[in-house]
Amino acid sequence: MAELWGIIGGLSEIRGFQVVWENLPYFLEGALITIEVTALSVAMGMVLGLFAGLFRLSHRVLLRSVAIAYIDFFRGTPLFVQILLLHFGILPYFGINEAFTSAIIACGLNSGAYIGEIVRAGIQAVDKGQMEAARSLGMNERQAMTYVILPQAYKIVIPPLINEFIALLKDTSLVSTIAVAELTYRGNLVYANTYQAAWVWGAVAVIYFIITKSLGLFGDYVERRLKTE
Amino acid sequence: MIDIVDVYKSFGKLEVLKGINLHIDQQEVVCVIGPSGSGKSTLLRCINQLEKVEKGHIYVDGEEVTDPKTDINRVRQKMGMVFQHFNLFPHKTTLENITLAPIKIKGVPKEEAIEMAMSLLRKVGLEDKAHVYPANLSGGQKQRVAIARALAMQPKVMLFDEPTSALDPEMVGEVLAVMKDLALEGMTMVVVTHEMGFAREVGDRVIFMDEGQIVEEGTPEEIFNNPKNSRTQSFLSKVL
Numbered sequence: 001m002a003e004l005w006g007i008i009g010g011l012s013e014i015r016g017f018q019v020v021w022e023n024l025p026y027f028l029e030g031a032l033i034t035i036e037v038t039a040l041s042v043a044m045g046m047v048l049g050l051f052a053g054l055f056r057l058s059h060r061v062l063l064r065s066v067a068i069a070y071i072d073f074f075r076g077t078p079l080f081v082q083i084l085l086l087h088f089g090i091l092p093y094f095g096i097n098e099a100f101t102s103a104i105i106a107c108g109l110n111s112g113a114y115i116g117e118i119v120r121a122g123i124q125a126v127d128k129g130q131m132e133a134a135r136s137l138g139m140n141e142r143q144a145m146t147y148v149i150l151p152q153a154y155k156i157v158i159p160p161l162i163n164e165f166i167a168l169l170k171d172t173s174l175v176s177t178i179a180v181a182e183l184t185y186r187g188n189l190v191y192a193n194t195y196q197a198a199w200v201w202g203a204v205a206v207i208y209f210i211i212t213k214s215l216g217l218f219g220d221y222v223e224r225r226l227k228t229e
Numbered sequence: 230m231i232d233i234v235d236v237y238k239s240f241g242k243l244e245v246l247k248g249i250n251l252h253i254d255q256q257e258v259v260c261v262i263g264p265s266g267s268g269k270s271t272l273l274r275c276i277n278q279l280e281k282v283e284k285g286h287i288y289v290d291g292e293e294v295t296d297p298k299t300d301i302n303r304v305r306q307k308m309g310m311v312f313q314h315f316n317l318f319p320h321k322t323t324l325e326n327i328t329l330a331p332i333k334i335k336g337v338p339k340e341e342a343i344e345m346a347m348s349l350l351r352k353v354g355l356e357d358k359a360h361v362y363p364a365n366l367s368g369g370q371k372q373r374v375a376i377a378r379a380l381a382m383q384p385k386v387m388l389f390d391e392p393t394s395a396l397d398p399e400m401v402g403e404v405l406a407v408m409k410d411l412a413l414e415g416m417t418m419v420v421v422t423h424e425m426g427f428a429r430e431v432g433d434r435v436i437f438m439d440e441g442q443i444v445e446e447g448t449p450e451e452i453f454n455n456p457k458n459s460r461t462q463s464f465l466s467k468v469l
C-alpha cells in the first residue's frame with residue numbers, strides 16, 4: 001500500500017501525468033459525447049441498414065438500385081470525406097449547421113450502409129427452405145420476412161452488428177474535424193496547449209480501448225447467450 | 230381439383246419439365262415416382278408456384294395459379310406442402326409453428342387456432358410436444374408437426390415432396406401412417422415418394438416420370454405388376 005502511494009507520489013511529479021490527471025474529467029465528458037454520437041448514429045444506422053438490406057434483396061429493380069447505390073457510395077468513400085461533404089456541402093442547404101447533428105447524420109448514413117450489408121448477409125444465411133415453407137402456407141413476402149426470416153436473421157446479425165458498433169465508435173474520432181467536442185477533439189485541444197503528446201494521446205487511446213473492450217466483452221456475452229438459447 | 234395442361238419448365242438451358250399433362254380428381258391420392266432428377270419435385274413446386282412455369286397452365290380448385298393476375302397467396306392457402314427437410318420454423322415451438330399462419334394470415338382467433346392445433350397434434354400423436362422446439366424433436370416427429378402445420382390452414386390439397394427421404398428407417402412408418410390416415414379421410418394428395426409400398430397400398434394412381442415427362446401412369450396394380458414401358462420396367466427392377 002505504501003509502495004502504491006509512493007508510485008503515485010512519484011508520478012504526480014511528472015508534468016504529463018499532471019496534465020492527464022487535471023484533464024481527466026474533461027476527457028471523460030468527451031468520451032460520453034463519443035458514446036452519444038455512436039449510439040445515435042448506430043440507432044439511425046440500424047433503421048437505415050434494415051431497409052437497405054431488405055431493399056438490396058428486393059425483386060423491385062428501383063428499390064434494389066437505390067439500396068445498391070447507397071451502400072456502394074457510403075462504403076466506397078472515406079467517412080472523413082463524407083463528414084466534410086455533408087457538413088459543409090450538403091446539410092447547410094437543409095438548414096442544418098450544427099456540427100453535432102451533422103456528425104450523427106454522416107456517421108448514421110455511413111453505418112447504415114455497413115449494417116445494410118450485415119442485414120443482407122443475415123437474411124441470406126437463413127435456410128432457403130424457411131422462406132419456401134412460409135410462402136407455401138400462404139404468407140406474402142412481407143409476412144414471411146416479418147414472422148419467419150427476420151426473427152432468425154437477428155441472431156446471425158447481432159455479433160457482426162456489435163463489431164460494427166465498435167468500429168463506428170472508433171471512427172467517430174473523425175468528427176473532431178468539424179469541431180464536435182468528443183474525445184479526440186478534446187485530446188487535440190489539450191495537446192495543443194501542453195505538447196504532452198505521449199501522455200495526452202496515450203490517455204485518449206486508453207479511454208477508447210476501455211470502451212471498445214467493454215463493448216467487445218458485452219458482445220461475447222450476448223453471443224454466448226444466443227448460442228445457448 | 231388439379232389440372233396441369235402442357236407445362237414446360239427449364240432452369241437455364243436445362244429442360245426439366247417437357248410437356249406435362251395431368252388431371253387429379255378430388256380425394257384422389259396420386260403418387261409420383263421416378264429416377265432422381267426426373268423433375269418430380271419441380272412439378273410439385275410448380276403446382277404451388279414455388280417455381281414459375283415457362284409455358285402451359287395449372288389450375289387448382291378452379292383457379293389458374295399460372296395466371297399472374299391470380300392472388301397466389303390466397304390460392305396457396307388451399308394447398309399444404311410438406312418438404313423433404315421439414316422446414317419447421319426453429320424459433321417457434323411446435324404449437325406456434327402450427328398456429329402462426331392461421332392466426333397471422335387467416336385471422337383465426339388465437340384460442341381457436343390453439344384448439345385446432347392441439348387437435349391436429351393429437352391426430353399426429355404429438356400432443357405432449359406442443360411446447361417443445363423443433364430442435365428437440367426427432368426427424369419423424371418433425372415431419373408429423375410439418376404435416377399438422379400444413380393441415381392447420383385447412384387445405385383442399387396436400388403436396389408431399391419425399392416426406393420420408395430424410396428420415397432414419399425406423400421413423401418412416403410413423404409418418405406414412407399419418408399420411409395414410411389423411412388419405413382415408415379423403416384428402417386430395419400428390420405424393421412424390423420412393424416408398425413403393427406406400428404408393429402401392431395408399432395410392433389411387435401412380436405416375437412414373439422420367440426426363441421431364443410422364444412416361445406411364447395407371448393404378449398401382451398396373452404400374453407395379455404390369456409396367457408397359459421399358460423405362461418403367463427398368464426403374465422398378467432397380468428399386469423393388
Ligand SMILES: Nc1ncnc2c1ncn2[C@@H]1O[C@H](COP(=O)(O)OP(=O)(O)OP(=O)(O)O)[C@@H](O)[C@H]1O
Nearest residue numbers: 240243245263264265266267268269270271272391
Ligand atoms: N433451382 C434450380 N436451379 C437449377 N436447376 C435445378 C433447380 N431445381 C432443380 N434443378 C434441376 O432440375 C432437374 C430436376 O430436378 P427435380 O428436383 O425436380 O428432380 P427430382 O425428380 O425431384 O429428383 P430427386 O429424386 O433427386 O429429388 C435436376 O437436374 C436438378 O438438378
Ligand SMILES: [Mg+2]
Nearest residue numbers: 269270271391
Ligand atoms: Mg426431388
